[in-house]
Amino acid sequence: MTTESGTTxxxxxxxxxxxxxxxxxxxxxxxxxARVEAEARSSQETVESAARERAEQKQQAEAKVGECxxxxxxxxxxxxxxxxxAAEGGDAEFVAQMEDLKKQASDALAEARVAFEEAEEALRGxxxxxxxxxxxxxxxVLGKMREIRSKSRGxxxxxxxxxxxxxxxxxxxxxxxxxxxxxxxxxxxxxPESFDKLVAELKAEIEALPQMVAELKQSRETLDGSLKDQFxxxxxxxxxxxxxxxxxxxxxxxxxxxxxxxxVAAYIAACxxxxxxxxxxxxxAVMEIARAGKPPTSILPENIHAAAEDVLSRDDIDTIHFASxxxxxxxxxxxxxxxxxNNGLSSVE
Amino acid sequence: xxxxxxxxxxxxLEFIEQKKAIIEALGFKITxxxxxxxxxxxxxxxxxxxxxxK
Numbered sequence: 001m002t003t004e005s006g007t008t009x010x011x012x013x014x015x016x017x018x019x020x021x022x023x024x025x026x027x028x029x030x031x032x033x034a035r036v037e038a039e040a041r042s043s044q045e046t047v048e049s050a051a052r053e054r055a056e057q058k059q060q061a062e063a064k065v066g067e068c069x070x071x072x073x074x075x076x077x078x079x080x081x082x083x084x085x086a087a088e089g090g091d092a093e094f095v096a097q098m099e100d101l102k103k104q105a106s107d108a109l110a111e112a113r114v115a116f117e118e119a120e121e122a123l124r125g126x127x128x129x130x131x132x133x134x135x136x137x138x139x140x141v142l143g144k145m146r147e148i149r150s151k152s153r154g155x156x157x158x159x160x161x162x163x164x165x166x167x168x169x170x171x172x173x174x175x176x177x178x179x180x181x182x183x184x185x186x187x188x189x190x191x192p193e194s195f196d197k198l199v200a201e202l203k204a205e206i207e208a209l210p211q212m213v214a215e216l217k218q219s220r221e222t223l224d225g226s227l228k229d230q231f232x233x234x235x236x237x238x239x240x241x242x243x244x245x246x247x248x249x250x251x252x253x254x255x256x257x258x259x260x261x262x263x264v265a266a267y268i269a270a271c272x273x274x275x276x277x278x279x280x281x282x283x284x285a286v287m288e289i290a291r292a293g294k295p296p297t298s299i300l301p302e303n304i305h306a307a308a309e310d311v312l313s314r315d316d317i318d319t320i321h322f323a324s325x326x327x328x329x330x331x332x333x334x335x336x337x338x339x340x341x342n343n344g345l346s347s348v349e
Numbered sequence: 350x351x352x353x354x355x356x357x358x359x360x361x362l363e364f365i366e367q368k369k370a371i372i373e374a375l376g377f378k379i380t381x382x383x384x385x386x387x388x389x390x391x392x393x394x395x396x397x398x399x400x401x402x403k
Binding site (some may be wrong): 053056061068074075090097104125126 | 355359371376389403
């Protein structure tokens with residue numbers, strides 16, 4: 001190039017130097033245009049890619065909100081059924097209990113509707129590209145969401161605790177109601193003979209309970225031993241440790257074993273029977289307490305209620321929880337492993 | 350006009366997921382209440398039938 005050497009440059013005429021300068025300027029201009037165009041193309045591609053990604057995220061959000069709407073509609077129908085039953089009327093106690101249930105359902109439905117409206121409001125964040133004038137408001141909403149997110153984990157954990165407590169209360173309420181059914185079964189003014197007969201029947205039935213528990217534990221150990229020998233994992237290990245470590249073929253083999261071995265179905269059925277027997281054990285405890293030291297002519301309904309409350313305050317309630325949990329866990333574990341096999345590992349991610 | 354950011358999009362999705370979980374938990378509660386109401390009505394009917402038998 002002429003500029004490499006002052007000597008060469010000096011040999012160019014003014015006209016040649018002017019032409020050279022013009023050519024260099026045009027090249028710089030062309031290079032700059034190419035660079036700007038490349039940047040614009042890259043930027044356009046980035047925007048298009050982001051738009052596609054936002055569209056997919058919006059679809060996911062719409063699907064979730066759609067599921068929320070379906071849940072709300074279904075729960076509205078359940079609430080309507082409760083209202084209808086409450087409207088049928090009955091004695092004062094029945095009406096009061098129904099009104100209480102109706103209020104519980106109504107409060108839960110109202111709370112669910114608020115959550116649904118908030119979800120719908122959040123969905124609108126996707127619907128349009130943010131207009132400048134709406135940006136401030138959107139930023140404010142998103143700021144609020146961030147704040148909520150930081151708190152919501154704690155709220156959800158609290159919700160889980162509340163659900164667990166509700167579950168426990170539900171079991172207790174169910175059991176207290178089963179004493180109501182017991183009253184109906186043997187009549188309000190209980191004939192002591194009928195009462196004693198029922199006690200004797202229950203006693204005979206639950207004599208097998210300790211043996212059942214022992215057999216259940218033995219069955220579980222045998223099953224787990226077989227699985228461990230053949231595949232290297234117990235049922236629980238297959239579910240909780242296997243997700244990332246066990247090859248799919250091995251999961252399928254474990255699932256085949258669980259499907260085909262009759263001991264598995266027998267074990268789950270035994271868990272269910274144990275849960276049922278535990279209920280009977282509690283029922284018997286209630287009846288014995290209600291019977292003890294009472295006049296031999298009758299067992300008063302209030303004695304049964306008091307006895308139910310008494311039993312529920314003891315450790316006996318744990319027996320039900322143990323057996324129910326064992327039955328539910330065992331079924332759940334088997335179902336999860338079968339799900340691995342049928343739908344692939346992604347189904348349980 | 351500008352697109353909602355990736356971070357905000359994820360935040361919205363997470364928020365909606367949380368609301369969905371809350372709605373499902375409340376829905377579960379309503380189902381339990383319905384079950385209790387049905388039981389209550391069954392007991393009422395059983396009492397009425399028992400009274401008729403006496």
